Amino acid sequence: MAVNLFSLLQNEFSGDVVSKIASFLGESPSATQSAVASAVPALLGAFASKANTPQGAGELLGMIQRGGLTGSKFGSLGGLLSAANGAADLAKLGGPLLASIFGSRQPSIVDWVASSAGVSKASSTSMLSMAAPFLLNFVSKQLMGSGGLNAGSLTSLLASQIPHFTSVPAGLTTALGIGRFEDLAAPARIASEPVRRVEPAAASAGSGILKWLLPLLALGVLFFGIRACRNTGTEIATNLPPASTVTEPVKEAAEAVKDAAVATAKSIYGIDLGAWVKKMLPNGIELNLPELGVEQQLLAFITDASAAIDTDKWFSFDRLEFETGSAVLKPTAQEQLKNVAEILKAYPNVKVKIGGYTDNTGDDAGNMKLSQERAANTMKELVNLGVAASRLEAEGYGEQFPVASNDTEEGRQRNRRIDVRVTAK
Secondary structure, three states, X not given: OOOOHHHHHHHHOOHHHHHHHHHHHOOOHHHHHHHHHHHHHHHHHHHHHXXXXXXXXXXXXXXXXXXXXXXXXXXXXXXXXXXXXXXXXHHHHHOOHHHHHHHHHHHHXXXXXXXXXXXXXXXXXXXXXXXXXXXXXXXXXHHHOOOOOOHHHHHHHHHHOHHHOOOOOOOHHHHHOOOOHHHHOOOOOOOOOOHHHOOOOOOOOOOOHHHHHHHHHHOHHHHOOOOOEOOOOOOHHHHOOOOOOOOOOHHHHHHHHHHHHHHHHHHHHOOOOOOEEEXXXXXXXXXXXXXXXXHHHHHHHHHXXXXXXXXXXXXXXXXXXXXXXXXXXXXXXXXXHHHHHHHHHHOXXXXXXXXXXXXXXXXXXXXXXXXXXHHHHHHHHHHHOOOOHHHXXXXXXXXXXXOOOOOOHHHHHHHOEEEEEEEEO
């Protein structure tokens, strides 16, 4: 099988596709492009890992069959995303797949894509959810056009991509929980079996899907871009919709994506952030915000003429994370910082103060220093995002003013926070 999957996928992930995905995710085209360059190899790496065992190969074929992802199920990716609610429908279809594709590694993969691309965890999950069904269908179409949709041809296709494999983004093997991609290069000998007879643990499969994966990614950033997906999902064998087209469940898709976003936010941040909704700012900038997130609370206070400035009125960032024991912001913090920066730029008269806090672990001086550095770095990042420094101030309070008991880990985690207070509006 001489097909070059990288060359074929290059045509699918065009600049227009990147723009559509970026709009759906609420991320910039450049960040979306980076997310694609991480999400695609992550999925293909997981395919390769699963296909390296008979049971895993059977599961992959089962996903394709029972999910209705065979052959001409989809047209081009651009065509899918151009349909009404096309991105949402694709995400709905792919959400339940992620748990079966990644298993217990799903949180690690979501974190890896988010960190490597500098996007939110919600966007990372959405990118993966959108890409999963398309990539499975893409592989299916190549199989049905050559050796047939069976374990033997699947093994051959993956093995034939090894010459196109170059390198993988740093940290992917760790996130996937595998050693080296080279270890997946020895395809198993599998008898061809029609897909209609495949059961979850009945097939046997081969290997190097990742071998074609990385030319796709290394060069992907140069030639094309794409973007995100997400979910928490359960076993897909019984939960995938049997729709004949991706855009069929239009109304249900929007609700499914909203529910998935809410559930994922709870699992990642440990709090209920509500549904994600679009919010148009006075300067024409549209943000995608969680309805219970700090951004909405900040907006409500700013726009409420009756809400007076109060030295005790603080709002806690809910998706701002630092490296452990450090003042270095994690890449995933960018999503909320960008939102807050856009809000401040839309309301130029507003000034705010950033407060940093720790739990009571460690010595007082060390906690005070860490809290000040974290508050200062948060302020610095807002300045980097276009907010005038004259509108901002930062102060660390150490372990003062706890909002929960330091006697439990949950309480200590809540006390390790960054707050924001409006000082003028």
